[in-house]
Amino acid sequence: xxxxxxxxxxxxxxxxxxxxxxxxxxxxxxxxxxxxxxxxxxxxxxxxxxxxxxxxxxxxxxxxxxxxxxxxxxxxxxxxxxxxxxxxxxxxxxxxxxxxxxxxxxxxxxxxxxxxxxxxxxxxxxxxxxxxxxxxxxxxxxxxxxxxxxxxxxxxxxxxxxxxxxxxxxxxxxxxxxxxxxxxxxxxxxxxxxxxxxxxxxxxxxxxxxxxxxxxxxxxxxxxxxxxxxxxxxxxxxxxxxxxxxxxxxxxxxxxxxxxxxxxxxxxxxxxxxxxxxxxxxxxxxxxxxxxxxxxxxxxxxxxxxxxxxxxxxxxxxxxxxxxxxxxxxxxxxxxxxxxxxxxxxxxxxxxxxxxxxxxxxx
Amino acid sequence: xxxxxxxxxxxxxxxxxxxxxxxxxxxxxxxxxxxxxxxxxxxxxxxxxxxxxxxxxxxxxxxxxxxxxxxxxxxxxxxxxxxxxxxxxxxxxxxxxxxxxxxxxxxxxxxxxxxxxxxxxxxxxxxxxxxxxxxxxxxxxxxxxxxxxxxxxxxxxxxxxxxxxxxxxxxxxxxxxxxxxxxxxxxxxxxxxxxxxxxxxxxxxxxxxxxxxxxxxxxxxxxxxxxxxxxxxxxxxxxxxxxxxxxxxxxxxxxxxxxxxxxxxxxxxxxxxxxxxxxxxxxxxxxxxxxxxxxxxxxxxxxxxxxxxxxxxxxxxxxxxxxxxxxxxxxxxxxxxxxxxxxxxxxxxxxxxxxxxxxxxxxxxxxxxxxxxxxxxxxxxxxxxxxxxxxxxxxxxxxxxxxxxxxxxxxxxxxxxxxxxxxxxxxxxxxxxxxxxxxxxxxxxxxxxxxxxxxxxxxxxxxxxxxxxxxxxxxxxxxxxxxxxxxxxxxxxxxxxxxxxxxxxxxxxxxxxxxxxxxxxxxxxxxxxxxxxxxxxxxxxxxxxxxxxxxxxxxxxxxxxxxxxxxxxxxxxxxx
Numbered sequence: 001x002x003x004x005x006x007x008x009x010x011x012x013x014x015x016x017x018x019x020x021x022x023x024x025x026x027x028x029x030x031x032x033x034x035x036x037x038x039x040x041x042x043x044x045x046x047x048x049x050x051x052x053x054x055x056x057x058x059x060x061x062x063x064x065x066x067x068x069x070x071x072x073x074x075x076x077x078x079x080x081x082x083x084x085x086x087x088x089x090x091x092x093x094x095x096x097x098x099x100x101x102x103x104x105x106x107x108x109x110x111x112x113x114x115x116x117x118x119x120x121x122x123x124x125x126x127x128x129x130x131x132x133x134x135x136x137x138x139x140x141x142x143x144x145x146x147x148x149x150x151x152x153x154x155x156x157x158x159x160x161x162x163x164x165x166x167x168x169x170x171x172x173x174x175x176x177x178x179x180x181x182x183x184x185x186x187x188x189x190x191x192x193x194x195x196x197x198x199x200x201x202x203x204x205x206x207x208x209x210x211x212x213x214x215x216x217x218x219x220x221x222x223x224x225x226x227x228x229x230x231x232x233x234x235x236x237x238x239x240x241x242x243x244x245x246x247x248x249x250x251x252x253x254x255x256x257x258x259x260x261x262x263x264x265x266x267x268x269x270x271x272x273x274x275x276x277x278x279x280x281x282x283x284x285x286x287x288x289x290x291x292x293x294x295x296x297x298x299x300x301x302x303x304x305x306x307x308x309x310x311x312x313x314x315x316x317x318x319x320x321x322x323x324x325x326x327x328x329x330x331x332x333x334x335x336x337x338x339x340x341x342x343x344x345x346x347x348x349x350x351x352x353x354x355x356x357x358x359x360x361x362x363x
Numbered sequence: 364x365x366x367x368x369x370x371x372x373x374x375x376x377x378x379x380x381x382x383x384x385x386x387x388x389x390x391x392x393x394x395x396x397x398x399x400x401x402x403x404x405x406x407x408x409x410x411x412x413x414x415x416x417x418x419x420x421x422x423x424x425x426x427x428x429x430x431x432x433x434x435x436x437x438x439x440x441x442x443x444x445x446x447x448x449x450x451x452x453x454x455x456x457x458x459x460x461x462x463x464x465x466x467x468x469x470x471x472x473x474x475x476x477x478x479x480x481x482x483x484x485x486x487x488x489x490x491x492x493x494x495x496x497x498x499x500x501x502x503x504x505x506x507x508x509x510x511x512x513x514x515x516x517x518x519x520x521x522x523x524x525x526x527x528x529x530x531x532x533x534x535x536x537x538x539x540x541x542x543x544x545x546x547x548x549x550x551x552x553x554x555x556x557x558x559x560x561x562x563x564x565x566x567x568x569x570x571x572x573x574x575x576x577x578x579x580x581x582x583x584x585x586x587x588x589x590x591x592x593x594x595x596x597x598x599x600x601x602x603x604x605x606x607x608x609x610x611x612x613x614x615x616x617x618x619x620x621x622x623x624x625x626x627x628x629x630x631x632x633x634x635x636x637x638x639x640x641x642x643x644x645x646x647x648x649x650x651x652x653x654x655x656x657x658x659x660x661x662x663x664x665x666x667x668x669x670x671x672x673x674x675x676x677x678x679x680x681x682x683x684x685x686x687x688x689x690x691x692x693x694x695x696x697x698x699x700x701x702x703x704x705x706x707x708x709x710x711x712x713x714x715x716x717x718x719x720x721x722x723x724x725x726x727x728x729x730x731x732x733x734x735x736x737x738x739x740x741x742x743x744x745x746x747x748x749x750x751x752x753x754x755x756x757x758x759x760x761x762x763x764x765x766x767x768x769x770x771x772x773x774x775x776x777x778x779x780x781x782x783x784x785x786x787x788x789x790x791x792x793x794x795x796x797x798x799x800x801x802x803x804x805x806x807x808x809x810x811x812x813x814x815x816x817x818x819x820x821x822x823x824x825x826x827x828x829x830x831x832x833x834x835x836x837x838x839x840x841x842x843x844x845x846x847x848x849x850x851x852x853x854x855x856x857x858x859x860x861x862x863x864x865x866x867x868x869x870x871x872x873x874x875x876x877x878x879x880x881x882x883x884x885x886x887x888x889x890x891x892x893x894x895x896x897x898x899x900x901x902x903x904x905x906x907x908x909x910x911x912x913x914x915x916x917x918x919x920x921x922x923x924x925x926x927x928x929x930x931x932x933x934x935x936x937x938x939x
Contacts, residue, residue, distance in 0.1 A: 107846025
């Protein structure tokens with residue numbers, strides 16, 4: 001069972017600041033976890049520690065319960081039975097596609113007909129069987145990416161590591177390859193760690209997302225949990241667009257924005273009332289109702305209604321992006337489907353549902 | 364405490380055999396660079412009690428410096444070195460920069476031919492150029508003076524050209540420095556996008572205003588760098604002054620150093636005291652060049668894809684072409700003709716008649732034991748220095764880029780230090796270091812080998828470094844995670860990708876090694892002569908016919924290597 005456990009993992013490059021600070025993470029067999037965060041958050045450091053290109057200062061890394069890295073003992077990368085897909089693809093330009101894919105098999109003790117069979121099969125999976133004898137220089141970016149996938153998968157690694165594998169592709173190809181990688185994972189089920197700074201990539205590909213910031217883990221959860229129930233202000237802001245409302249908790253489910261506006265929010269059991277919190281409210285969870293359409297208002301479904309004024313409205317084709325003010329101090333961004341456009345200056349009813357108001361730690 | 368202990372143990376276990384290789388490389392490098400420098404300084408302040416012996420008692424003091432810098436006899440070479448360096452620098456920048464501008468920015472005919480010509484004249488040994496110009500413009504027998512007499516009907520003793528003068532020296536030296544400036548300025552110009560000039564035009568500036576206000580300031584760092592390189596080259600060169608200034612009765616610093624070293628009483632101390640300021644001047648020049656280029660780093664902004672909009676020269680196209688070709692003709696075609704013809708004439712000055720033609724000079728150089736021995740020595744030394752230098756430079760580049768040992772930055776620095784050590788200064792240091800116990804290398808080829816290896820290490824290092832920079836570390840990491848250990852990765856991934864860089868650096872050591880003179884001239888003995896030294900010997904005996912035959916051979920070998928390099932590496936192999 002190739003479970004991967006990181007326990008209390010720390011790493012410092014200069015001996016002063018911690019690039020990685022006491023990170024704990026358990027990854028189940030066959031699970032794909034994305035490490036998501038801005039540059040410098042420690043996600044790449046984590047991956048390189050797992051790969052064995054660096055040794056931890058503190059903590060342990062275990063695969064299937066066996067320690068592979070600790071401050072006193074660290075297996076070199078070549079003895080960890082892993083594969084890695086690199087940001088630069090790292091396709092060897094002096095070897096053909098076939099030779100590139102064959103390289104790792106040699107070190108797994110697989111050769112001859114067995115190897116040829118495996119290589120033919122994996123090249124078929126990534127749809128490169130026609131190009132086996134070509135050199136990488138003759139391939140497009142997307143094809144090189146597939147070679148990197150084939151080379152990593154053919155050795156049937158215990159752990160598959162992916163370091164921003166799509167960041168060098170153009171936007172269309174990137175979207176296509178997301179689904180491709182997820183499809184391959186559903187087919188092979190290797191325990192995988194996927195590093196990315198692109199939230200939508202993480203959403204599509206990962207079973208669970210681990211959001212990191214400044215060397216620490218902010219939150220680990222399924223894509224839905226991360227998006228709908230962010231725990232910290234950082235997660236709420238980094239994943240998706242949001243309105244972060246400041247104010248004071250005046251009860252387990254009451255949040256005072258000031259100026260007489262009090263929101264009902266979903267209580268968060270692990271957040272104490274004496275903590276500094278903000279409330280995250282996604283722009284497209286808010287509804288605007290024009291005065292003229294008041295009759296249709298769905299305020300019945302648990303929505304609370306506040307009176308507000310439209311300040312700005314931008315047309316994006318598929319959506320309308322509003323800036324709305326309720327009360328004196330609270331400006332909200334609201335995203336609505338087009339049609340029935342409100343004009344700047346218009347007075348509207350702003351509908352907010354307590355389910356969408358998520359308390360987050362303000363840190 | 365326990366933590367420290369377990370960590371140390373972990374280090375010991377993680378220790379891999381390759382670490383030994385890295386360490387040996389580092390130690391070799393330190394010996395190579397620090398050794399001669401230490402002995403140079405030591406000799407300069409050592410005053411022997413007794414004259415004429417190597418192992419003598421003595422004391423330390425500043426006597427050598429006082430002698431060298433107060434005696435008029437020794438001040439005049441310093442004066443002339445400064446004059447010549449500045450003159451050659453300015454002259455070659457003026458000509459080289461204009462040539463570069465014409466090639467890079469105008470519709471001059473055959474720009475490729477001018478580039479190739481500049482490259483070929485760059486690889487021509489300057490001492491062959493000097494010898495050829497003696498044949499062309501010697502006051503009595505010079506071809507040009509013969510032509511002058513024939514045209515004007517002047518008497519047999521009258522002449523208009525005399526190469527054995529300071530202007531003659533400056534002229535010949537500039538001929539072989541111009542290509543260097545040309546190459547530097549050309550790359551500076553090629554790195555400036557025409558967009559920058561277009562932007563100035565759009566803003567309302569005319570062609571001239573744009574050139575003065577935009578183009579010139581942008582290439583200024585490159586021009587300054589060119590000026591410094593040119594002056595430095597002229598300061599440290601030995602061969603051309605030895606051939607042209609000494610007959611004119613004037614020493615420059617390099618020739619004075621040889622005079623010290625060859626004098627009957629032991630004057631290594633004076634030579635060292637004379638050489639140290641030269642070393643310091645060279646270091647200052649290199650430093651100011653770095654400073655100038657570094658500060659104006661934007662000169663390289665723009666990139667290769669930059670669009671070019673050539674200036675139309677109209678009727679002046681061919682005039683410009685003629686002006687660009689003239690220096691190349693003087694440094695390449697005329698000397699080649701002079702040497703070629705002289706090498707097959709029975710008697711120098713006997714005229715170009717069938718009865719005066721012979722191959723005996725070629726026969727002589729290949730059958731005379733001393734001469735053919737020196738040819739063999741030269742090729743052997745070139746190959747040895749190139750092979751060892753390529754390996755060492757490749758290792759250092761690898762270590763410093765992959766940060767394999769502590770102090771790797773220092774190794775990279777040490778590998779580029781010899782750029783600032785003039786060949787003749789290096790030779791004094793090596794002479795002082797290896798003529799005494801425990802290591803006596805003087806009198807063997809090894810001391811020449813070390814000289815060449817040290818002198819050309821920087822160019823090999825820079826070439827390897829650039830080549831290695833283009834190999835992404837992830838290419839190696841990927842092989843490791845798939846199961847290969849560090850050594851296997853090096854052999855299977857790094858070296859194959861590194862091959863072109865290694866070949867380039869081999870060639871870039873071999874080519875200058877086979878024509879090296881300024882170090883060799885202090886380090887050779889009768890048992891260990893090389894071609895360049897033999898050429899100087901025959902020149903000083905007045906045997907221009909043998910000099911020509913040897914020169915033609917040397918040029919053929921050089922041309923051969925250049926063609927191979929072109930074939931393998933393409934046109935850009937001399938970028939550095």
